[in-house]
Amino acid sequence: MAEIIVVTSGKGGVGKTTTSASLACGLARHGHKVAVIDFDVGLRNLDLIMGCERRVVYDFVNVVNGEASLKQALIKDKRFDNLYVLAASQTRDKDALTREGVQKVLDELAADGFDYVICDSPAGIEKGAYLAMYFADQAVVVVNPEVSSVRDSDRILGLLASKTRKAEQGERVKEHLLLTRYSPKRVETGEMLSVGDVEEILGLKTIGVIPESPDVLNASNKGEPVILEVGSDAAQAYDDAVARLLGQNRPMRFVTPEKKGFFSKIFGG
Ligand SMILES: Nc1ncnc2c1ncn2[C@@H]1O[C@H](COP(=O)(O)OP(=O)(O)OP(=O)(O)O)[C@@H](O)[C@H]1O
Numbered sequence: 001m002a003e004i005i006v007v008t009s010g011k012g013g014v015g016k017t018t019t020s021a022s023l024a025c026g027l028a029r030h031g032h033k034v035a036v037i038d039f040d041v042g043l044r045n046l047d048l049i050m051g052c053e054r055r056v057v058y059d060f061v062n063v064v065n066g067e068a069s070l071k072q073a074l075i076k077d078k079r080f081d082n083l084y085v086l087a088a089s090q091t092r093d094k095d096a097l098t099r100e101g102v103q104k105v106l107d108e109l110a111a112d113g114f115d116y117v118i119c120d121s122p123a124g125i126e127k128g129a130y131l132a133m134y135f136a137d138q139a140v141v142v143v144n145p146e147v148s149s150v151r152d153s154d155r156i157l158g159l160l161a162s163k164t165r166k167a168e169q170g171e172r173v174k175e176h177l178l179l180t181r182y183s184p185k186r187v188e189t190g191e192m193l194s195v196g197d198v199e200e201i202l203g204l205k206t207i208g209v210i211p212e213s214p215d216v217l218n219a220s221n222k223g224e225p226v227i228l229e230v231g232s233d234a235a236q237a238y239d240d241a242v243a244r245l246l247g248q249n250r251p252m253r254f255v256t257p258e259k260k261g262f263f264s265k266i267f268g269g
């Protein structure tokens with residue numbers, strides 16, 4: 001059985017695609033067979049972050065419409081043999097994806113022995129986001145530590161609890177909080193909400209806290225998921241999140257401001 005994980009948020013631009021790419025890569029690095037799917041019809045982005053945009057011939061909508069087979073459309077990652085990308089269509093037709101079409105693709109991935117399918121949701125709470133979450137077993141809710149992001153995530157939690165296949169069957173999608181663009185310094189000064197604040201408002205358990213980091217943009221410019229950036233805080237934080245998804249215990253890092261050294265304490269810095 002393939003475990004279907006939606007990466008969702010409500011609010012746009014919070015880090016869903018960044019997170020989808022890194023979680024997919026991290027799970028593949030643990031030896032699992034993984035597919036990561038871009039549900040953002042009209043706005044292709046995941047293939048850029050994964051560094052395979054030049055190899056996209058067929059996309060998700062082509063498969064749904066029967067214009068290509070799933071095998072033709074899946075792009076094998078250059079770094080991991082067991083990691084595949086299904087790109088979004090550039091079509092302007094927002095209704096190109098249907099629930100039946102999505103189900104067909106997910107069923108075929110499960111039959112092909114995929115362990116995990118990561119669904120990168122578009123922003124908002126409309127059809128695309130609904131289709132991305134409908135078949136999910138688990139949801140990673142990506143939140144920035146600010147009020148507007150938390151509020152939009154709360155609306156997504158409402159949909160996860162009512163508009164999914166699990167909800168229709170009287171079950172629950174397993175929900176995780178992933179806080180990203182976290183700056184412990186700005187939390188300390190009261191400009192940002194803390195991990196504890198967000199957990200309390202949303203009633204979720206945290207699977208990861210990703211620090212604000214310039215490495216994210218550098219990595220995406222190179223077409224490399226940031227989890228592969230050696231020595232990067234963001235990479236280590238994503239690696240911890242993947243381990244927790246796999247049921248391991250990892251202490252939370254990057255949640256307190258860096259301690260200043262002796263000299264900078266005395267001389268300022
Ligand atoms: N931890 C981080 N530190 C710094 N910048 C980040 C971090 N995470 C994401 N970003 C930046 O935030 C922007 C949005 O990221 P991303 O595209 O992953 O968001 P998204 O939620 O998928 O957006 P959309 O809703 O448009 O699909 C990008 O410019 C990315 O580089």
Ligand SMILES: [Mg+2]
Binds near residue numbers: 016017018045122
């Ligand atoms: Mg995105």
